[in-house]
Amino acid sequence: MSLIVEPIKMPGPVDSDFLLAAERTLLAWNRTSISLMTFGFFVERFGMFLEMTHREEVREFQRHISFSIGISFVFLASFIAVYSAWQYRRTLRMASPSGAPPGYNLYFCMITNGIIALLGGALMVYLLRDIL
Template sequence: MEEPTPRKPPSEIDPRVIMAAERTLLSWMRTGLALMGFGFVVARFGWFLREMASLGGEHAPDPGSSRASLWMGTVLVALGIGVLVGSAARYRHYLRVLHQGDLKLPGPGMGIAVALVLAVLGLVMLASFVSMGLLG
């Protein structure tokens, strides 16, 4: 049976490693806040479309098309919240294993998941814009 790895005293941990982890946390926080801000803008775009439809006119969009913008904006805000919560949990976990002496790097799972969700959402937005006649 393998003996448990003794905990490293905080004084033995290279402070550059901890600061690098903190910079990574801050980068994820900026990403989450940017997603939330962009989600707000996308949701407000739906409000703009409703206003354009109420004014009427030759190029007024369908009032129902603003619902898609609201949903896409809501998904972006929710994704931003998920990134913030996930990054805090990931940072806490990394510090815990670092103090235990286990220097395994965290996997790329969160970054890949965010990229895939954004790619799918981008395709939905593109299809929505094409169906509204905004791109051609």
Template sequence: MSSLNDPRVFFAAERTLMSWTRTSLALMGFGFVVERFGLFVTTLISQHSEPLQRGLSFWIGLSFILLGAVASIGPAVQFRSVLRRLQPEDIPSGYFTDLGPCINLAVTVLGLALAAYLVRSSLL
């Protein structure tokens, strides 16, 4: 990229990263709600003597959670790629540029942990 000496390019990339963070959190939250609502409905309908079975809502909810985790890590990698292409004068001096990708990495790890917990709890 050419030297624009304009921090707006950096901040636009950071806003895009944060919008993907919100999208991934929304996907994971929606997946959790779908999974738990299916469990709630199954609990209401099932007989007391039957073992609790997870239905289609479990797999759909789990898929949304995993999609949210993937939607969090990809943009973090892309943001780091954009930062490598920017000139040093395009990034405000003293600005901590790793906070956004670190948050996305944490969201990814927590999303995968949530998915693992749901799978483990369904097997018990």
């Protein structure tokens, strides 16, 4: 009895359903990262709104908490965009792209996730400019 577990290998060429399902999963993570980024920006700006109401008991404490939580959400969104693109790339390496429809670009969604991650980084720099 062997305790070594062998990796699963795909039998023969992969059909287009598998590749398109992987792409749909990547796009779902893309939507999730955009939603988290939007929520983080909203939380950060809501803290600024509370600061503008000039309530002293809220001003000092609330602004720092909303800023930290908002930046954390934007960072998480950027991380999810990069990590899901990396996972998708691993899936493409495991599968044979010969199952894709002719002329279909399998890497477009991966590029889109990379752009979303870069925009998340730019948003973090924009939000951090008050601190720096």
